[in-house]
Amino acid sequence: MKKVLVWDWPVRVMHWLMAILFSGLIITGNINADVMDWHFYMGYGLSAVIVARVLYGLVGSRFARFTQFIYHPIDTFKYLKTLLTGRGKHYLGHNPVGGLMVIALLIAMTIQWLTGLFNSDEVFWFGPFYNWGTDYIWEMSASLHRQLPDVLLILIALHILAVLYHEVRFKERLIGSMIHGKKPIQNSAEHQQEEGEARTPRVGVIISLLLSLAWLAWLWSIPF
Numbered sequence: 001m002k003k004v005l006v007w008d009w010p011v012r013v014m015h016w017l018m019a020i021l022f023s024g025l026i027i028t029g030n031i032n033a034d035v036m037d038w039h040f041y042m043g044y045g046l047s048a049v050i051v052a053r054v055l056y057g058l059v060g061s062r063f064a065r066f067t068q069f070i071y072h073p074i075d076t077f078k079y080l081k082t083l084l085t086g087r088g089k090h091y092l093g094h095n096p097v098g099g100l101m102v103i104a105l106l107i108a109m110t111i112q113w114l115t116g117l118f119n120s121d122e123v124f125w126f127g128p129f130y131n132w133g134t135d136y137i138w139e140m141s142a143s144l145h146r147q148l149p150d151v152l153l154i155l156i157a158l159h160i161l162a163v164l165y166h167e168v169r170f171k172e173r174l175i176g177s178m179i180h181g182k183k184p185i186q187n188s189a190e191h192q193q194e195e196g197e198a199r200t201p202r203v204g205v206i207i208s209l210l211l212s213l214a215w216l217a218w219l220w221s222i223p224f
């Protein structure tokens with residue numbers, strides 16, 4: 001079966017960076033205050049990766065673009081139904097439910113790092129945006145930053161279970177595709193999509209990388 005490139009290298013690098021940094025943040029957020037500087041730096045890193053991923057969703061390769069995987073809610077619901085009853089339609093990029101999960105993960109992680117920037121333990125550690133907060137913002141940030149990881153862990157568990165479900169039930173090698181980037185073309189309709197296999201746009205990479213590095217440098221320059 002012919003394989004085509006679906007997840008180009010920026011999507012794959014950003015995916016595994018998100019997974020590594022998120023895991024590091026969960027660990028450092030739960031140990032003690034001694035590793036809080038690591039928690040800060042990893043949070044800055046995750047925010048920069050997400051800024052880059054959102055920009056790449058606008059100016060990136062074919063299957064990385066939001067327009068490729070944001071579907072109408074009715075299509076998403078229909079797809080979910082076919083998934084439960086049997087083999088749903090095959091998508092080369094994200095299927096409608098997978099696309100929805102990507103958006104949910106990106107939004108939830110963004111709220112998580114954004115609230116972290118305003119957060120503080122009121123003793124030693126003050127997030128870089130702490131001084132710009134108000135009582136309301138400090139309280140809301142503290143509460144969201146404490147509670148959202150549980151929601152994120154549930155979303156990530158569902159994300160991994162969905163990937164494993166496709167691997168076991170439909171023998172789709174999705175994990176491998178997030179490593180080498182390629183997926184097999186399974187039917188003639190997809191054959192026509194071959195033309196549009198992921199090609200990495202140099203300008204898109206430069207825009208996403210430069211703006212996210214500028215964001216990271218600015219965060220780094222604020223004392224905490």
Ligand code: HEM
Pocket residue numbers: 011014015018019020022023053064093094095098102105106156159160163174175176177178
């Ligand atoms: C903290 C952990 C993780 C986070 C935050 C995360 C997040 C994401 C996001 C945002 C995407 C969309 C990729 C994109 O379009 O840029 C994605 C896709 C994907 N992830 Fe993860 N992920 C995590 C862990 C994992 C793990 C451990 C696996 C492997 C078991 C995995 C396998 C995949 C696969 C195979 C896809 C592509 C699914 C498809 O083909 O539609 N992820 N993940």
